[in-house]
Amino acid sequence: MQERELRCVICDxxxxxxxxxxxxxxxxxxxxxxTRCGAAEVxxxxxxxxxxxxxxxxxxxxxxx
Numbered sequence: 001m002q003e004r005e006l007r008c009v010i011c012d013x014x015x016x017x018x019x020x021x022x023x024x025x026x027x028x029x030x031x032x033x034x035t036r037c038g039a040a041e042v043x044x045x046x047x048x049x050x051x052x053x054x055x056x057x058x059x060x061x062x063x064x065x
Contacts (some may be wrong), residue, residue, distance in 0.1 A: 004018075006041060007034065010037045011039075015034050017037075019033075030043050031043075
């Protein structure tokens with residue numbers, strides 16, 4: 001099992017977290033569990049989409065009548 005040191009909000013300190021056995025068959029499961037208290041932490045990337053005016057990607061804003 002992979003281990004990482006993260007801040008556990010339950011234990012209020014830096015603790016070792018490990019990846020539990022994944023029943024879904026993922027190769028790289030985003031769930032981690034604190035080895036002290038068992039609190040779960042989901043680590044997933046945050047995706048941000050930016051829209052630049054004038055690119056024509058987003059719909060045009062409607063104006064008031």
